[in-house]
Amino acid sequence: MSLRTRFAPSPTGPLHLGHAYSAMLAHDMARAENGDFLLRIEDIDQTRARAEWEEMIYDDLHWLGLSWEEPAMRQSDRAVAYRDALQTLWHEKSLLYPCTCTRRDIEAAMSAPQDGTPVHGPDGLVYPGTCREKTNRLKKFPKNTALRLDMSSALSKPEYSFTETGTPAQGIVRFTAREVFQGIGDIVLSRKDYLGSYHLSVVLDDAAQGITHVVRGEDLFEATKIHVVLQVLLGLPTPIYHHHKLIRDDDGKRLAKRDDARAIQKYRADGATPADIRRMVGL
Numbered sequence: 001m002s003l004r005t006r007f008a009p010s011p012t013g014p015l016h017l018g019h020a021y022s023a024m025l026a027h028d029m030a031r032a033e034n035g036d037f038l039l040r041i042e043d044i045d046q047t048r049a050r051a052e053w054e055e056m057i058y059d060d061l062h063w064l065g066l067s068w069e070e071p072a073m074r075q076s077d078r079a080v081a082y083r084d085a086l087q088t089l090w091h092e093k094s095l096l097y098p099c100t101c102t103r104r105d106i107e108a109a110m111s112a113p114q115d116g117t118p119v120h121g122p123d124g125l126v127y128p129g130t131c132r133e134k135t136n137r138l139k140k141f142p143k144n145t146a147l148r149l150d151m152s153s154a155l156s157k158p159e160y161s162f163t164e165t166g167t168p169a170q171g172i173v174r175f176t177a178r179e180v181f182q183g184i185g186d187i188v189l190s191r192k193d194y195l196g197s198y199h200l201s202v203v204l205d206d207a208a209q210g211i212t213h214v215v216r217g218e219d220l221f222e223a224t225k226i227h228v229v230l231q232v233l234l235g236l237p238t239p240i241y242h243h244h245k246l247i248r249d250d251d252g253k254r255l256a257k258r259d260d261a262r263a264i265q266k267y268r269a270d271g272a273t274p275a276d277i278r279r280m281v282g283l
């Protein structure tokens with residue numbers, strides 16, 4: 001099977017050096033193996049995504065000399081796929097429940113003495129389960145409410161694994177169901193204001209695009225455990241993961257979307273060439 005990888009930016013700000021590194025690394029890997037490089041616009045959160053940022057992504061990637069097979073996939077076109085998966089998890093598997101807790105409610109529940117020390121996982125605070133017991137699972141698929149995964153019921157085996165070829169831990173990465181239950185918990189799989197969540201969409205989209213190798217920043221290494229659990233649950237293949245170093249600013253802090261000083265547009269305006277950008281990120 002030939003290598004298929006992707007670059008999956010969210011159009012919520014300008015592309016910066018870190019994005020360029022990720023995209024060029026994935027593109028180089030695909031070209032070296034005679035494989036495919038695909039693009040996916042992760043605009044699921046329509047309150048933050050903007051058409052101008054999306055245009056700038058295409059423009060910057062072309063300027064960097066990157067080209068992609070197939071038209072870019074856009075998450076805003078994928079609501080039906082997200083709804084189908086959510087309905088399967090709701091109706092056939094009874095693994096979802098509606099959650100009305102705000103961040104504040106969760107923090108308040110966590111500070112109750114009997115709940116012990118709050119645990120921060122790759123998806124934020126581990127949810128204390130307040131809404132889990134409240135619902136009748138047979139009810140109609142709910143609208144305009146957040147849906148959480150009942151993680152303890154979703155974990156179908158004692159141990160999970162994936163193959164990592166990047167920086168944090170090369171080889172087979174194994175993790176236990178217990179670790180996921182205690183350190184990640186009942187994650188949100190659909191948001192109140194839009195269908196799906198990052199974790200749900202990323203596994204469905206990688207499978208739909210036939211991705212064999214996921215190349216992305218090492219800040220998502222821990223979240224991969226969520227993705228593997230979801231792939232097993234939804235009967236989707238688990239790709240090989242290649243998490244890469246993050247490009248940091250001069251103070252060693254990671255670059256943020258708002259870090260306009262490192263925006264590719266800024267380097268372009270200052271007369272940098274694509275080769276300069278490659279050198280700057282160490283490619």
Ligand code: GLU
Pocket residue numbers: 008009010042202215216217220
């Ligand atoms: N859209 C995510 C980001 O811009 C990337 C997600 C992924 O590569 O899995 O950080």
